[in-house]
Amino acid sequence: MASKPNGVPALRMEDVARLAGVSVMTVSRALRTPPAVAASTLAKVRAALEETGYLPNLVASGLASSRTQVVAAVIPLISQPFAPTLQSMSDVLRRASYQLVLGVSHYDPLQEEALVRAFLSRRVDGIALFAGGHTPQTIAMLEQAGVPLVEMWADSATEFIVDAVSVPQRRGAQDVVRHLLARGRQRIGFIGGSTRHNIRAQARLGGYLDGLAEAGLPHDPAACEEATHFLMEGGAAALARLLERRPQLDAICVASDILAAGVVFEAHRRGLSVPRDLAVAGFDDAEIARSMYPALTTIDMRAEDMGRRAAEMLLERTSQSSRVDLVAMPSRMHDLGYTLIVREST
Amino acid sequence: MASKPNGVPALRMEDVARLAGVSVMTVSRALRTPPAVAASTLAKVRAALEETGYLPNLVASGLASSRTQVVAAVIPLISQPFAPTLQSMSDVLRRASYQLVLGVSHYDPLQEEALVRAFLSRRVDGIALFAGGHTPQTIAMLEQAGVPLVEMWADSATEFIVDAVSVPQRRGAQDVVRHLLARGRQRIGFIGGSTRHNIRAQARLGGYLDGLAEAGLPHDPAACEEATHFLMEGGAAALARLLERRPQLDAICVASDILAAGVVFEAHRRGLSVPRDLAVAGFDDAEIARSMYPALTTIDMRAEDMGRRAAEMLLERTSQSSRVDLVAMPSRMHDLGYTLIVREST
DNA sequence: CTGAAAGCGCTTACAG
DNA sequence: CTGAAAGCGCTTACAG
Numbered sequence: 001m002a003s004k005p006n007g008v009p010a011l012r013m014e015d016v017a018r019l020a021g022v023s024v025m026t027v028s029r030a031l032r033t034p035p036a037v038a039a040s041t042l043a044k045v046r047a048a049l050e051e052t053g054y055l056p057n058l059v060a061s062g063l064a065s066s067r068t069q070v071v072a073a074v075i076p077l078i079s080q081p082f083a084p085t086l087q088s089m090s091d092v093l094r095r096a097s098y099q100l101v102l103g104v105s106h107y108d109p110l111q112e113e114a115l116v117r118a119f120l121s122r123r124v125d126g127i128a129l130f131a132g133g134h135t136p137q138t139i140a141m142l143e144q145a146g147v148p149l150v151e152m153w154a155d156s157a158t159e160f161i162v163d164a165v166s167v168p169q170r171r172g173a174q175d176v177v178r179h180l181l182a183r184g185r186q187r188i189g190f191i192g193g194s195t196r197h198n199i200r201a202q203a204r205l206g207g208y209l210d211g212l213a214e215a216g217l218p219h220d221p222a223a224c225e226e227a228t229h230f231l232m233e234g235g236a237a238a239l240a241r242l243l244e245r246r247p248q249l250d251a252i253c254v255a256s257d258i259l260a261a262g263v264v265f266e267a268h269r270r271g272l273s274v275p276r277d278l279a280v281a282g283f284d285d286a287e288i289a290r291s292m293y294p295a296l297t298t299i300d301m302r303a304e305d306m307g308r309r310a311a312e313m314l315l316e317r318t319s320q321s322s323r324v325d326l327v328a329m330p331s332r333m334h335d336l337g338y339t340l341i342v343r344e345s346t
Numbered sequence: 347m348a349s350k351p352n353g354v355p356a357l358r359m360e361d362v363a364r365l366a367g368v369s370v371m372t373v374s375r376a377l378r379t380p381p382a383v384a385a386s387t388l389a390k391v392r393a394a395l396e397e398t399g400y401l402p403n404l405v406a407s408g409l410a411s412s413r414t415q416v417v418a419a420v421i422p423l424i425s426q427p428f429a430p431t432l433q434s435m436s437d438v439l440r441r442a443s444y445q446l447v448l449g450v451s452h453y454d455p456l457q458e459e460a461l462v463r464a465f466l467s468r469r470v471d472g473i474a475l476f477a478g479g480h481t482p483q484t485i486a487m488l489e490q491a492g493v494p495l496v497e498m499w500a501d502s503a504t505e506f507i508v509d510a511v512s513v514p515q516r517r518g519a520q521d522v523v524r525h526l527l528a529r530g531r532q533r534i535g536f537i538g539g540s541t542r543h544n545i546r547a548q549a550r551l552g553g554y555l556d557g558l559a560e561a562g563l564p565h566d567p568a569a570c571e572e573a574t575h576f577l578m579e580g581g582a583a584a585l586a587r588l589l590e591r592r593p594q595l596d597a598i599c600v601a602s603d604i605l606a607a608g609v610v611f612e613a614h615r616r617g618l619s620v621p622r623d624l625a626v627a628g629f630d631d632a633e634i635a636r637s638m639y640p641a642l643t644t645i646d647m648r649a650e651d652m653g654r655r656a657a658e659m660l661l662e663r664t665s666q667s668s669r670v671d672l673v674a675m676p677s678r679m680h681d682l683g684y685t686l687i688v689r690e691s692t
Numbered sequence: 693c694t695g696a697a698a699g700c701g702c703t704t705a706c707a708g
Numbered sequence: 709c710t711g712a713a714a715g716c717g718c719t720t721a722c723a724g
Contacts, residue, residue, distance in 0.1 A: 012717060023695050038693055053490055058467045059408045060717035063700050078429055101447045118445060121404045144399055232637035265639040291578035293611040358701060369711045384709055406701035409716050
């Protein structure tokens with residue numbers, strides 16, 4: 001079975017035990033709870049470990065202990081602004097001896113469902129999802145599995161399953177509009193991602209509309225445009241469509257920095273100066289927001305805190321037991337707040 | 347053990363078998379090799395599967411079969427230009443019923459070693475690494491484990507362990523210099539990443555020097571700068587340092603599009619027009635290269651083909667047996683070539 | 693502090 | 709086409 005063509009099998013704990021002159025249980029203890037082993041025994045085991053270069057079989061230990069020490073995260077896209085969230089999540093988990101595995105859903109509830117199914121089959125000890133847009137089957141599987149679960153990037157008004165980390169995105173978008181109005185802009189357009197299956201896109205559009213309403217400005221549907229995909233090109237193309245209908249806009253509230261960067265590039269391509277001719281504000285405080293010229297005014301979404309807090313919430317659940325009752329459990333929502341960062345683009 | 351607080355244990359194959367009135371072996375076969383089961387039996391099993399919502403325990407099956415159906419990739423950074431590689435890798439692997447798991451090394455050989463150790467402990471069926479910069483321990487572990495292995499993003503002249511997918515990056519950088527010279531530029535600077543532990547950075551710097559030498563131009567070390575990190579800000583800061591020493595440069599050959607974007611932003615910030623005052627060429631054909639204004643001249647590194655081919659090479663090895671002899675095995679290098687893409691920035 | 697026994701939930705290999 | 713037995717390499721739970 002697990003043998004090379006030339007017949008050398010993989011090392012087992014038993015090989016280490018024989019070399020150290022102890023039982024496998026003692027090797028197992030030396031690896032997991034060293035203080036529970038006599039110092040002299042520990043030294044013998046460690047010497048044998050060193051000599052053989054033994055690597056524990058975590059598949060076997062996962063089966064025996066019903067704990068895989070793996071946590072899964074399903075993200076919509078493998079790109080900014082999610083990288084800092086994953087980084088901090090991974091850091092917190094690693095310190096607790098958990099490994100983070102990733103799945104990418106492309107904003108597709110069915111792909112998310114397939115990923116959740118695969119992760120549950122691998123018996124991960126916890127799952128982090130992005131809030132909203134789950135299929136009923138996904139939720140049913142999670143409840144049946146009783147796996148610790150946290151949702152991230154929720155809006156503070158969002159529905160969620162048990163635990164969530166949120167940011168008041170709707171209010172954030174409203175603050176962007178207030179800021180643009182305070183800068184003297186009156187004809188403010190909006191570019192966002194598809195609101196289908198995406199509560200973040202919905203919340204941001206909602207905040208834009210709140211901001212207009214608060215100022216007594218009418219909602220002009222023709223001044224709103226949906227980007228076809230979350231790439232800079234998507235933002236550029238959306239601005240082109242928008243300006244064709246409403247060439248007199250003097251500001252754009254954009255629901256993502258990636259899209260906003262594309263908006264700025266397209267404005268430059270058309271000879272418009274940002275912010276003189278067109279003010280552009282983004283969302284997320286992604287890397288490009290502070291790096292590009294002009295630097296983007298944006299909403300800091302606490303991406304790093306989001307990952308840290310999500311990981312901590314998961315760890316609290318996993319420490320309780322390997323299976324939890326998602327339905328009966330009191331749910332928790334941790335709201336992180338946000339900050340409007342004013343830079344050169346507005 | 348694997349039971350909820352309220353006492354409901356996780357479903358096992360045995361539960362499905364009992365409901366379907368067959369043995370666990372028949373359920374196992376129905377799941378993995380349906381044609382080996384009689385149609386009427388299959389129907390009964392499938393009904394039971396459906397009714398229970400059973401999810402196979404892949405941890406147990408991994409232990410029993412010595413195959414986890416998981417392939418690991420260790421990447422330097424979770425960002426462009428690696429996303430398309432991971433995407434195509436993941437697609438090819440999924441079609442073959444393998445799952446891709448990711449590790450991020452931050453260009454640190456010790457972190458790579460820790461990741462490889464973790465993946466080997468989880469008994470992944472294959473590992474994809476970025477070529478170069480491995481510790482001796484990493485290589486020793488891989489050889490002892492006998493795990494199928496492929497290295498990506500090698501330069502065609504690079505050393506590698508067994509299998510590799512490469513692009514002639516050195517020649518690519520040389521072509522960039524030729525292109526800049528053909529555009530009439532004479533004072534061409536260079537900005538790259540740290541060449542420490544990074545054969546890609548080394549190859550690209552080498553190509554730049556080849557290009558100068560070919561044209562009979564002297565190598566001016568003060569016209570070369572190393573970015574401190576692979577972010578746009580790193581490219582911007584590097585240009586600032588470079589122009590302080592050599593303000594008369596009329597072109598910059600940059601070893602990465604991300605850095606090149608930062609270079610363009612910094613040029614704009616200083617009131618320099620790109621390409622009129624300063625031509626800027628990147629490398630990788632990352633998303634931002636075609637999206638930004640001005641769009642970047644760059645080298646298409648076949649990022650997508652790289653992932654596809656790497657996955658295929660791994661699958662060929664895993665199909666042979668679960669353990670392979672990396673030392674005795676004939677190694678294979680697949681070179682993908684590259685394309686110079688001329689856009690607005692030069 | 694240490695170890696022998698049983699078991700985790702599957703698959704392999706074999707028998708019928 | 710189907711199933712009973714053995715085993716994958718660990719950990720749990722218990723005994724000493």
